[in-house]
Amino acid sequence: MIARITFAETRSELTKLVRLPAYVIPTLAFPLAFYAFFAIVMGGSRGIAGTTVATYMLATYGAFGVVGCALFGFGVSVAVERGQGWLLVKRASPMPPVAYVVAKVLTSMVFAAAVVVLLCALGAAAGGVRLEPLTWLTLFGALVLGAIPFCALGLAIGSLAGPNSAPAIVNLVYLPMSFLSGLWIPIEALPPAVGHVAPFLPTYHLGQLALGTLSAGHGSPAAHVAALAVWAVAGAAAAAYGLRRDEGRTYG
């Protein structure tokens, strides 16, 4: 029963977002455009960390794209549905709450997978990226599963922020965090101070985890997974707090 509802919920969530240009265009087009410009036009076949810039940036812009899908797909949509009362209608229905959350995670992962596949296709076609089949797969898997902790962070923002402020808050978190984690410009090329700040950001760990699949990352994959898990738990806890706090509000 729950599995069936989760499936219906996911399909409906995907349909809803696909018809929303304000979601689809930024989440898909921005990572692709940035990758095309920074990695292919500017970087090309130059070398970095034992690989080409186009290959290296497939991991970092992949991470950038995945994080965007999760933060916007989750954070903004929950904030809007919560703030405008739609979440109340869902909560008054017999829908199991877990179906709502899992459906949004799955939807974010579907969009994340689409971003990664498009980036890989662009990299292979125009950036001269050549990888072993298994490497393609581990890179894809690391990035798409990496959406999960950012879904938790998106849920936290969506549960705490108002419907109008949520998009701005997501951008304020998303863009600086991505830059400081070396997702736009390789961290090796940024001032050393950034390298000290980056390990405190979840985006850094996803970027390094993805780079690790290309043998171009720092640190152990297990440590990055652990750091992301801590962020996921913190996000879920903040979301639980926000949703419980809502109960005390009447919203008219």
Add this chain to the structure above:
Amino acid sequence: MDDTQTPARLAGVTKRYGAITALHGIDVALHAGETLALLGPNGAGKTTAIRSLLGIITPDEGTATLFGRDPRVAKNRARVGAMLQVAGVPATLTVAEHVRLFSSYYPHPLPLDETLRIAGLRGLAKRLYGQLSGGQKQRVAFALAICGDPDALVLDEPTSALDVESRHALWDQIRGYVARGRSVLLTTHDLAEADAIAGRIVVLFGGRVIAQGTAAEIKGRAGRATVRCTSGLDDERLRAVRGVGSIARDGGTIRIATQVPDAVVRALYVLDPTFTLLDVSQTPLEEAFLALTRTTASEEVPA
């Protein structure tokens, strides 16, 4: 008493929001097969009562149950359909997509066409929600409430945003649902609406149940009009006059709430040679509720 037969019950429910107490230990039960209206002005606690019943909020004291079960557990809401006052229904799904999704939450939903027919949405199945008119949107909300073929409906101000024609259409749909042997609990601030569709009315005011009864009883007590007058008769003799509802004195002026102002005035002229009529006015809604509060207060005085 077997509470599993009672579609919805609030027992001694108190709910506070900070310093404000929205509900003061109220007892309300929706019985199987009846249409019950929770009537009250804005801020009376109607929405808090509905949200407690649906498990959206947890009472500070007392219990809310649906068919004897805790409404905070999702599956315990499977025999109930709800319609809330909300603005933000996702605009990029079609009517059919919305209904199909909500139907999937219930074990034995109605067929899609049946839901659309009952809710008056035939021909609109493929329309995006965002392209519907206000009345059509309200009908979608009603469709989402009934699509699971629930035994009971809980409707929070279902007609508040509707024009007269859409309002009557929704009343008909609600009556049609009750005719299938189901129970309906709705909130309204409109006595005429409660009178039109509800068999029983519970009046909420300031978070308390101040009156309950059939529509006719409540109307009689609330009064349709206020007769302002002076008279030498005492309250007891005034109350004996047929049609007199609540009585309030303000200095020498007496205010009588009544359904039948003409008959009351005629009777008082006959009974009381000192009677002077000042004016007769339609009772504003707030005052009708206040009249009910006074009636309740006087009933509480031990005889």
